[in-house]
Amino acid sequence: MEITQEQVKKTAAMAKLRLSDEEIESLHRLLRELVARSAGISLPEEEASTAEPGEAAAAPAPFSRPQPGLRQEEVVALAPAAERGFIRVPRVMDHE
Amino acid sequence: MNELKSLSLAELSELLAARKLSSVELTSYYLERSRKYQKDINGYITITEDLALATARRADELRTREELPLLAGIPVAVKDNIVARGAPTTCASRVLENYVSPFDAAVVEKLSLNPLLGKVNLDEFAMGADNKTSAFGPVRNPWDLQRVPGGSSGGSAAVVAAGCAPFSLGSDTGGSIRQPAAFCGVTGFKPTYGRVSRRGLVAFASSLDQIGPLARSIADCALVLQAICGHDPADATSARQEVPDFRACLQADVRGLRLGLPRENFACCDEEVAGAVEEAARQLELAGATVHWVSMPYRDEVVTAYLLIATAEAASNLARFDGVKYGYRGQGQTLDELYTSSRIFGATVRRRLMLGTFALSGEDCPACYEQGLRLGRAIARHLDSLFRQCDVLLLPTAPTVAFTLDGEQDPLASYYNDILTIPANLAGLPAVSVPCGLSSGLPVGMQLMAPRFREDLLLRVGHTWQCLTDWHQRWPREVN
Numbered sequence: 001m002e003i004t005q006e007q008v009k010k011t012a013a014m015a016k017l018r019l020s021d022e023e024i025e026s027l028h029r030l031l032r033e034l035v036a037r038s039a040g041i042s043l044p045e046e047e048a049s050t051a052e053p054g055e056a057a058a059a060p061a062p063f064s065r066p067q068p069g070l071r072q073e074e075v076v077a078l079a080p081a082a083e084r085g086f087i088r089v090p091r092v093m094d095h096e
Numbered sequence: 097m098n099e100l101k102s103l104s105l106a107e108l109s110e111l112l113a114a115r116k117l118s119s120v121e122l123t124s125y126y127l128e129r130s131r132k133y134q135k136d137i138n139g140y141i142t143i144t145e146d147l148a149l150a151t152a153r154r155a156d157e158l159r160t161r162e163e164l165p166l167l168a169g170i171p172v173a174v175k176d177n178i179v180a181r182g183a184p185t186t187c188a189s190r191v192l193e194n195y196v197s198p199f200d201a202a203v204v205e206k207l208s209l210n211p212l213l214g215k216v217n218l219d220e221f222a223m224g225a226d227n228k229t230s231a232f233g234p235v236r237n238p239w240d241l242q243r244v245p246g247g248s249s250g251g252s253a254a255v256v257a258a259g260c261a262p263f264s265l266g267s268d269t270g271g272s273i274r275q276p277a278a279f280c281g282v283t284g285f286k287p288t289y290g291r292v293s294r295r296g297l298v299a300f301a302s303s304l305d306q307i308g309p310l311a312r313s314i315a316d317c318a319l320v321l322q323a324i325c326g327h328d329p330a331d332a333t334s335a336r337q338e339v340p341d342f343r344a345c346l347q348a349d350v351r352g353l354r355l356g357l358p359r360e361n362f363a364c365c366d367e368e369v370a371g372a373v374e375e376a377a378r379q380l381e382l383a384g385a386t387v388h389w390v391s392m393p394y395r396d397e398v399v400t401a402y403l404l405i406a407t408a409e410a411a412s413n414l415a416r417f418d419g420v421k422y423g424y425r426g427q428g429q430t431l432d433e434l435y436t437s438s439r440i441f442g443a444t445v446r447r448r449l450m451l452g453t454f455a456l457s458g459e460d461c462p463a464c465y466e467q468g469l470r471l472g473r474a475i476a477r478h479l480d481s482l483f484r485q486c487d488v489l490l491l492p493t494a495p496t497v498a499f500t501l502d503g504e505q506d507p508l509a510s511y512y513n514d515i516l517t518i519p520a521n522l523a524g525l526p527a528v529s530v531p532c533g534l535s536s537g538l539p540v541g542m543q544l545m546a547p548r549f550r551e552d553l554l555l556r557v558g559h560t561w562q563c564l565t566d567w568h569q570r571w572p573r574e575v576n
Contacts, residue, residue, distance in 0.1 A: 075198075
């Protein structure tokens with residue numbers, strides 16, 4: 001499978017990353033190498049069990065028990081700016 | 097007071113219980129050493145002196161009224177991707193530079209009477225094996241300041257090796273506890289996946305990540321494991337598995353145990369590294385174990401599985417970090433541009449996020465997440481088959497000793513440095529690295545790996561080894 005530079009740029013957009021031209025070029029090479037390497041591996045026969053690593057070990061509980069959340073003032077304290085108990089955010093629209 | 101750093105956790109616990117030493121005195125001793133060596137080693141991102149002394153005073157005060165848990169009052173250093181209430185958690189990234197956690201990780205809750213010396217340095221978002229990718233500068237190896245401490249828990253290993261903390265917590269996704277433990281000459285223990293709650297660990301690759309201790313000996317690790325293991329209903333991957341008495345496991349020796357040495361894992365190592373680990377196997381054979389060669393033929397499969405799984409899960413996990421609130425806030429006309437300009441990860445993280453996003457992108461290609469899972473399952477099945485031939489696998493932790501800070505490696509080639517540690521993560525197995533020699537004056541690590549939830553076997557073999565030898569008691573020249 002051929003990987004194009006356009007695919008690399010599309011991937012960067014999906015990952016919300018700003019990359020330099022050199023990075024795109026180097027990632028293009030890296031992805032081509034990774035695809036070639038993955039294609040070159042022949043898998044041993046899969047057995048009936050398809051348990052994920054750790055899955056058998058974990059035996060997860062059906063539901064997580066609800067935990068108490070943060071109090072309002074703790075949440076507001078995390079914000080860059082607050083006003084009267086609310087998170088203050090920069091204006092994103094002009095109002096008429 | 098200088099001899100305090102050489103005491104075991106059990107010995108420190110006895111001194112505290114007998115009130116021959118207070119937690120405030122012990123904590124002050126380690127804070128002083130931490131400050132003293134910070135300039136040379138750069139092990140910490142934040143030293144949390146006030147938090148540490150407040151907890152120490154609370155432990156001392158409580159001790160006047162009641163009997164406390166064994167580890168209470170003994171200070172700890174915590175990797176800066178594990179949150180602690182009131183302390184910064186940066187993940188060594190500018191993207192989280194100003195984040196202060198409003199809650200404790202499960203492991204920090206369990207160690208609530210252990211003074212937090214500080215948050216220790218790591219590779220950015222735990223992605224790396226040399227600690228050079230930290231946005232707060234590289235950690236230096238106390239055995240040679242021109243060399244790396246390993247990674248990603250390089251700070252966790254270096255502060256223990258330098259006697260700046262009696263024990264620390266790290267996280268291990270592909271070897272991130274064991275490889276720095278080997279490079280710094282300390283003991284690093286990765287428990288079975290699910291044995292320790294991951295609540296409050298900033299996720300890198302959720303199906304591989306596991307928190308564990310780094311300390312000066314197996315006996316010390318046993319005490320820490322006792323304190324941090326156990327089911328947590330708030331972590332859906334936490335195991336409903338009884339926690340054994342890990343201290344009692346130290347009583348048994350290796351007589352009757354079958355140790356398997358994967359021959360291919362020795363062939364890919366430096367001669368002196370392989371030689372030191374083979375010599376350790378011979379000593380354990382003399383102590384009553386049966387030793388034989390087994391085969392671990394997978395190489396490209398191991399690295400490819402790790403690359404696909406770890407990067408895909410990282411791309412998903414790190415999508416939540418926009419950099420806007422706790423890091424550098426960029427500029428943009430649209431929300432998309434604002435996020436793109438604010439996600440200022442380092443080059444290694446950017447590269448991994450790109451590989452992971454590609455693996456998840458649904459492109460019809462062999463380099464996808466599902467292929468990684470299939471490979472991981474094949475490797476786990478092979479390891480299961482090896483454990484029908486032996487009880488414990490014994491192999492080097494890393495192919496080389498610590499390398500120099502100035503070296504650069506091809507990105508794909510660098511993953512082969514982790515080839516000996518990754519299989520335990522892919523299969524969710526417990527594994528430990530213990531010091532077993534020196535090569536050119538630098539520590540060599542021996543790795544022991546056991547079936548899921550058989551930490552007891554690792555404690556038996558590791559403790560027997562440390563009763564026979566004193567490699568774990570050596571100190572680096574730089575910090576004596």
